[in-house]
Amino acid sequence: MINLNKFIPYWLFLFSLNAYVIAGTSKENISMPVYGALGDSVYLHFDTTLNSSVEVQWKRGVNRIAVFKNSRTVFYDSYVNRAEIFAIATLRLDRTQKSDTGNYCVEVFDITGCNILNGCIQLYIQEPVSQPVIYSTCLSHGEVLLVCAVDKGDNASFNWSLDGVSLNISLAYFSDEEHVVILKKHVFGNLVCIVSNQISEKHSDSVNLNCSGKKEWTQLVNCFTPDCY
Numbered sequence: 001m002i003n004l005n006k007f008i009p010y011w012l013f014l015f016s017l018n019a020y021v022i023a024g025t026s027k028e029n030i031s032m033p034v035y036g037a038l039g040d041s042v043y044l045h046f047d048t049t050l051n052s053s054v055e056v057q058w059k060r061g062v063n064r065i066a067v068f069k070n071s072r073t074v075f076y077d078s079y080v081n082r083a084e085i086f087a088i089a090t091l092r093l094d095r096t097q098k099s100d101t102g103n104y105c106v107e108v109f110d111i112t113g114c115n116i117l118n119g120c121i122q123l124y125i126q127e128p129v130s131q132p133v134i135y136s137t138c139l140s141h142g143e144v145l146l147v148c149a150v151d152k153g154d155n156a157s158f159n160w161s162l163d164g165v166s167l168n169i170s171l172a173y174f175s176d177e178e179h180v181v182i183l184k185k186h187v188f189g190n191l192v193c194i195v196s197n198q199i200s201e202k203h204s205d206s207v208n209l210n211c212s213g214k215k216e217w218t219q220l221v222n223c224f225t226p227d228c229y
């Protein structure tokens with residue numbers, strides 16, 4: 001199982017390579033949002049070549065988060081002990097909360113007070129997904145109704161794999177609800193449901209499905225149709 005959270009700073013690094021902010025008087029909004037895991041630290045980063053003889057202000061809306069000036073950093077309000085200016089144009093927020101979702105802006109001034117850089121980043125804080133569970137029901141004509149259930153996680157998306165291969169329309173019927181699929185007749189194998197959001201991914205335990213072998217099947221899954229038994 002991949003813990004994507006561990007890679008977030010690395011991702012940000014990669015992402016920053018193609019999100020250059022040109023120092024000048026232009027205002028730059030980074031269109032690709034940054035995702036952070038609830039409770040973890042998240043880095044908001046602009047890749048610039050600024051030196052330390054500048055003044056940097058980080059804000060969320062009109063509220064100041066931190067000001068770096070004369071080589072000192074001052075944090076404001078709820079950001080005291082919960083944020084760090086890691087490099088000149090990198091802000092780290094710690095112990096993130098859902099309410100940290102928002103638009104963060106940085107303003108940089110040179111020693112003469114001239115605004116040399118403005119940039120904004122949209123941040124989303126997400127709860128990681130929990131391990132999903134597959135519920136299955138044999139339908140009367142030999143199809144299998146599958147439901148993938150997950151307790152936790154924001155903006156979860158679902159994926160299915162059968163013996164390691166992604167389910168497609170020749171093997172299953174899909175609906176608008178990503179967490180529900182119907183496996184076609186005579187489709188057997190080990191099925192796994194994969195749930196992910198932008199910051200996490202979890203796999204269900206593998207379920208062996210065989211609706212034609214009812215005896216074997218009833219030991220593995222709940223049976224809801226009378227002809228199962």
Ligand SMILES: *[C@@H]1O[C@H](CO)[C@@H](O)[C@H](O)[C@H]1NC(C)=O
Pocket residue numbers: 027028029103120
């Ligand atoms: C950047 O985002 C901020 C906040 O949403 C907005 O006020 C500003 O107009 C945007 N700037 C550009 C150039 O899109």
Ligand SMILES: *[C@@H]1O[C@H](CO)[C@@H](O)[C@H](O)[C@H]1NC(C)=O
Pocket residue numbers: 051052053110111
């Ligand atoms: C740092 O920036 C200031 C103002 O932008 C500039 O005058 C100075 O030469 C820079 N110093 C270095 C070492 O790059």
Ligand SMILES: *[C@@H]1O[C@H](CO)[C@@H](O)[C@H](O)[C@H]1NC(C)=O
Pocket residue numbers: 124155157198
């Ligand atoms: C939710 O996830 C989808 C992709 O699965 C993505 O396109 C969308 O932007 C995400 N929404 C938010 C608010 O993160």
Ligand SMILES: *[C@@H]1O[C@H](CO)[C@@H](O)[C@H](O)[C@H]1NC(C)=O
Pocket residue numbers: 157158159160166196
């Ligand atoms: C589902 O898995 C397939 C194959 O691994 C991949 O191409 C696809 O992008 C995945 N979809 C989602 C929503 O994760």
Ligand SMILES: *[C@@H]1O[C@H](CO)[C@@H](O)[C@H](O)[C@H]1NC(C)=O
Pocket residue numbers: 165167168169170171
């Ligand atoms: C569906 O997946 C199977 C097994 O990987 C493959 O043989 C088949 O060509 C795929 N069908 C479509 C329509 O992609």
Ligand SMILES: *[C@@H]1O[C@H](CO)[C@@H](O)[C@H](O)[C@H]1NC(C)=O
Pocket residue numbers: 188189210212213214216
């Ligand atoms: C499904 O179960 C039937 C009856 O137990 C068995 O004959 C058949 O080989 C099984 N098929 C697969 C693919 O395991």
